[in-house]
Amino acid sequence: MNIVSQSLSSSAAPISRAHCLAMDAADTLASRRDLFALPQDVIYLDGNSLGAMPKAVPSRMTQAIEQEWAVGLIRSWNDADWYPAPQRVGGRIASLIGAKPNEVIVADSTSVNLFKLLVSALRMRAGRNVILGENGNFPTDAYVASGVAELTGAQHRAVAPADVMAALTEDVAVLTLTHVNYKSGQAYDMAAVTRRAHEVGALVIWDLAHTAGAMPCDLNGCEADFAVGCGYKYLNGGPGAPSFVFVAERHHESVRQPITGWHGHAKPFEFTQTYVPAPGIDRMLVGTAPQMGLFALEAALTAFDGVDMQALRAKSLALTELFIRLVDQELSEHGFGLATPREAGLRGSQVSLTHAEGYAIVQALIARGVIGDFRAPDILRFGFAALYLSHADVWDAIATLKDVMVSGIWRSAEFMARKAVT
Ligand SMILES: Cc1ncc(COP(=O)(O)O)c(C=O)c1O
Ligand SMILES: Nc1c(O)cccc1C(=O)C[C@H](N)C(=O)O
The missing domain is CATH 3.40.640.10 (Type I PLP-dependent aspartate aminotransferase-like (Major domain))
Structure with a gap:
């Protein structure tokens, strides 16, 4: 168990945002977030559908298009190791x-x-x-x-x-x-x-x-x-x-x-x-x-590069465990079920909640910058990519979900109308 999950499991007191920030301070993968181009006002919990964009991609694409293709032409199959x-x-x-x-x-x-x-x-x-x-x-x-x-x-x-x-x-x-x-x-x-x-x-x-x-x-x-x-x-x-x-x-x-x-x-x-x-x-x-x-x-x-996959797993489990515990702590009155195993060894890197009004709730969340997705009939799905998410993101996502539920904003027509979903 690494320091992140240790600090979570040893805490009997309610989890606070300060607690999440302390976990971020001890997170050896925290600096990896800088490798991704994520919008400031978004908490991205949909990397299990489409991953975030690594900053290394645009310059590589520019080189491939403007040099290797435009100038190198057919020669690039060999010269550029295509x-x-x-x-x-x-x-x-x-x-x-x-x-x-x-x-x-x-x-x-x-x-x-x-x-x-x-x-x-x-x-x-x-x-x-x-x-x-x-x-x-x-x-x-x-x-x-x-x-x-x-x-x-x-x-x-x-x-x-x-x-x-x-x-x-x-x-x-x-x-x-x-x-x-x-x-x-x-x-x-x-x-x-x-x-x-x-x-x-x-x-x-x-x-x-x-x-x-x-x-x-x-x-x-x-x-x-x-x-x-x-x-x-x-x-x-x-x-x-x-x-x-x-x-x-x-x-x-x-x-x-x-x-x-x-x-x-x-x-x-x-x-x-x-x-x-x-x-x-x-x-x-x-x-x-x-x-x-x-x-x-x-x-x-x-x-x-250089990522220890065991450390990545430890962080992923800490993030998903934190999310589950905050659902218990903050959202117990709002009718959510848990579709993902509580037992760490049985889950991947996502947490799925159930709610009869899951579609509208997810749309209201997305409108507030917390991007997860919905899978019929009642699954709210949240993916946790350990390379670019922080523990504070988890806290903030749950706080936004609580706000969506307490305010009842998800009931508005704009969120209830079903569109094609991704
Ligand atoms: C388990 C699983 N298999 C396959 C796919 C997709 O396959 P493809 O790349 O052919 O769209 C997905 C998601 O789209 C998936 O979740
Ligand atoms: N592959 C996708 C696409 O082309 C459009 C929208 C979503 C996807 C997905 O990857 C969905 C994803 N496999 C899922 O687990 O639901």
Whole structure:
């Protein structure tokens, strides 16, 4: 336990803003906030959907556009090292998720990478035909699994998260789960689930969308097979940043992904008419990677340079615990429920509250500069990016939420009218 969480758990007295400021003073990650361009009047609790912008990004983009593209033109594929960017950025992400640099590559979207992995896994477990998933997962994961089932003749079986272990039977080819649930923020025990899946001969695909950059993750320590994740959430790569895909080294020669594009070819610039998969992780590539998105993500990842992921986890847990305790302390009369586990080891880096009027409350909060989001039917979702949030931010966010509730401002028509939400 670090000094931040220690000081919180040892306090029996009500928590005050001064207490939060003392936690900030002891926070070894506090200076990282300066690496992000956040508006002064905003408390940003939506980095689990779109991460804040690292200040390193604009200058990198300007260089890529005005020099490498405008002046270097096609020469930049070699001269500016554009070509190896998917591997290079993958190597950086590998260090955050417990993988080797040659096991991660960046390309395409999370949905597309999930498709590639699901088909690959089914091919590696010929004779079994079940894709096991979970109810309540982020929709794209379920949609892609159903689509793959329809395409391949496999069966997509989705069970409640609590029933996953029992549903691991010998007909399961592949288990696909999101490590930290997008709505509840609850995390699976990656090691235990992977071990059980392997005992029945199944492969596992972990979706790390709400894990990568939010908390440490030890893919190789858990003997994970495959993983995917988003570049634009806690990795702060910007809207539509490319996704990453992990394939454990032991599967590199057997994995055969279905979208056999030229960048996944062993010799793309020989332009042969027959597809031969590239050795290693490179075979997960399809076509030309979104280079501008890769450059933004690469620059964004420098915000993690030198960060001890255990320290990041300690701060993340201190922030989420502080938020939960302040909900108890300040908001007990306002009808909120807690959808996220109180037990630290069971949660990721978000806290979700429930309230029947959650939509309007979130809109009123956003209007006051506290940006969280709403997920139907009743979830108010708050993401805590430990690189750029302070303990005082948590206090101020709760004070604003209390003000929204006590004033009843959320009842006004402007907040009740439903719009498309992000
Ligand atoms: C668990 C999870 N998987 C996947 C995605 C998104 O996938 P894509 O990058 O294809 O939009 C999200 C969020 O959008 C998510 O929360
Ligand atoms: N990817 C998103 C987008 O393109 C637009 C709006 C929101 C998103 C998100 O990432 C949503 C997010 N995955 C969630 O957990 O709800």
